[in-house]
Amino acid sequence: MSNKAGLEGVVVADVQTSLVNGVEGKLIYAGYSIEDLAENALFEEVFFLLHNVRLPNAEELEAIRSQIAKQASVPQEILDMMKSLPKETPGMAVIRTATSMLSAYDPDAENLTDKDVAREKAARLTGQLTTISAAWVRISKGQEPIAPREDLNLAENFVYMMSGEGPDKTASEAVNVYLVLLAEHGMNASTFASRVITATGSDMHSAVVGAIGALKGPSHGGANAEAMRMFMEIGEPENVKPWFKEHIKEGERRIMGIGHRVYKALDPRAAVMKLHAERLAESSGNTKWYKIAESLAEEALGDDYFIERKLFPNVDYYSAIVLSTLDLSIDMFTPLFAMSRIAGWTANIVDQMGGRLIRPTANYVGPMDLKWTPVEER
Ligand SMILES: CC(=O)SCCNC(=O)CCNC(=O)[C@H](O)C(C)(C)COP(=O)(O)OP(=O)(O)OC[C@H]1O[C@@H](n2cnc3c(N)ncnc32)[C@H](O)[C@@H]1OP(=O)(O)O
Numbered sequence: 086m087s088n089k090a091g092l093e094g095v096v097v098a099d100v101q102t103s104l105v106n107g108v109e110g111k112l113i114y115a116g117y118s119i120e121d122l123a124e125n126a127l128f129e130e131v132f133f134l135l136h137n138v139r140l141p142n143a144e145e146l147e148a149i150r151s152q153i154a155k156q157a158s159v160p161q162e163i164l165d166m167m168k169s170l171p172k173e174t175p176g177m178a179v180i181r182t183a184t185s186m187l188s189a190y191d192p193d194a195e196n197l198t199d200k201d202v203a204r205e206k207a208a209r210l211t212g213q214l215t216t217i218s219a220a221w222v223r224i225s226k227g228q229e230p231i232a233p234r235e236d237l238n239l240a241e242n243f244v245y246m247m248s249g250e251g252p253d254k255t256a257s258e259a260v261n262v263y264l265v266l267l268a269e270h271g272m273n274a275s276t277f278a279s280r281v282i283t284a285t286g287s288d289m290h291s292a293v294v295g296a297i298g299a300l301k302g303p304s305h306g307g308a309n310a311e312a313m314r315m316f317m318e319i320g321e322p323e324n325v326k327p328w329f330k331e332h333i334k335e336g337e338r339r340i341m342g343i344g345h346r347v348y349k350a351l352d353p354r355a356a357v358m359k360l361h362a363e364r365l366a367e368s369s370g371n372t373k374w375y376k377i378a379e380s381l382a383e384e385a386l387g388d389d390y391f392i393e394r395k396l397f398p399n400v401d402y403y404s405a406i407v408l409s410t411l412d413l414s415i416d417m418f419t420p421l422f423a424m425s426r427i428a429g430w431t432a433n434i435v436d437q438m439g440g441r442l443i444r445p446t447a448n449y450v451g452p453m454d455l456k457w458t459p460v461e462e463r
């Protein structure tokens with residue numbers, strides 16, 4: 086029996102949350118194009134859309150916004166635990182650990198089957214993950230964390246809790262677009278991980294912790310931080326051509342933020358993110374990283390190796406530039422991805438609840454018919 090490496094093309098669920106069309110480079114959340122949503126939607130509208138497969142009316146939107154904001158505070162014990170960690174602990178390790186600890190304070194911890202309770206838990210966890218992420222921005226710099234405000238939307242609350250000011254409108258809008266673009270993406274690795282955990286009958290916190298772990302890797306969400314580190318290694322726009330020639334020799338080293346399992350055309354989120362990256366770079370007065378990213382992408386898009394393999398920039402590539410304009414440390418880039426993707430994770434978790442155990446098969450290729458030898462004879 087042969088195996089399907091990386092489960093490429095294997096269909097594991099019928100979903101209503103998103104459609105990733107890799108041939109045409111299109112992405113739809115529950116019927117709506119990503120371009121339309123990025124232009125118009127508040128993250129909370131996308132959260133509702135993914136969980137209900139329809140947009141909220143004005144009353145429902147205000148209800149979900151306030152439900153998330155009102156439950157976004159985290160127990161002091163969790164903030165104290167975060168303060169006790171070494172300041173250089175990676176942000177993804179911090180949010181993974183804090184999310185796990187939150188389960189000890191979950192008022193509905195015993196309820197593993199009621200989907201309405203699970204949706205409430207999803208809203209609570211979504212707010213709390215934002216609070217934890219903003220708190221770590223401050224704690225890692227030796228500052229006191231700031232509690233969330235009940236009157237703000239999630240993007241504004243993040244900017245407010247991170248900076249202690251405002252919230253600044255441009256920064257909040259940039260965070261909102263980022264959150265909308267990253268919220269959901271078919272059967273990506275972290276969502277699949279969350280479904281595998283849920284299908285065992287386990288709890289939402291466990292599934293989200295597993296998803297955070299999967300997102301952390303540089304082949305998935307961790308690529309936004311790696312892309313930024315690569316732009317910094319290049320250093321100046323005029324270094325792009327020699328850097329590309331020297332480092333990107335036929336598959337010797339991957340360009341982070343380029344390539345995708347499904348997209349064999351430009352990732353539509355990358356196109357939207359590129360526009361925002363350019364605008365934000367110009368308004369911040371620092372266009373260096375954008376210029377490096379743009380000219381590196383041009384090198385790759387014009388190179389036979391990348392053309393033959395249909396390798397295009399993915400969402401992580403230009404989101405590195407957007408996030409760098411927000412005064413975030415590179416280490417916090419992937420936690421922001423988690424703050425958004427929790428909408429998609431939890432919608433998939435609720436959908437998976439009560440479903441069949443996910444248990445594929447391994448093709449055994451090891452030795453057979455060996456005879457036991459006592460340890461002293463080996
Ligand atoms: C939000 C997200 O998670 S988007 C993805 C974020 N990840 C990254 O940006 C990391 C860089 N990209 C990659 O490592 C890959 O493209 C992945 C992990 C995203 C997809 O991996 P796969 O679907 O398994 O593609 P696979 O590894 O088979 O690559 C196909 C070919 O393209 C090459 N390739 C893929 N990505 C890159 C890249 N970024 N740079 C150079 N070559 C690449 C591979 O070496 C391979 O070449 P080969 O056919 O000669 O062996």
Ligand SMILES: O=C([O-])CC(=O)C(=O)O
Pocket residue numbers: 269270271272273274305345346347399400
């Ligand atoms: O779908 C994938 O494999 C990775 C991705 O782009 C995402 O999770 O947003």
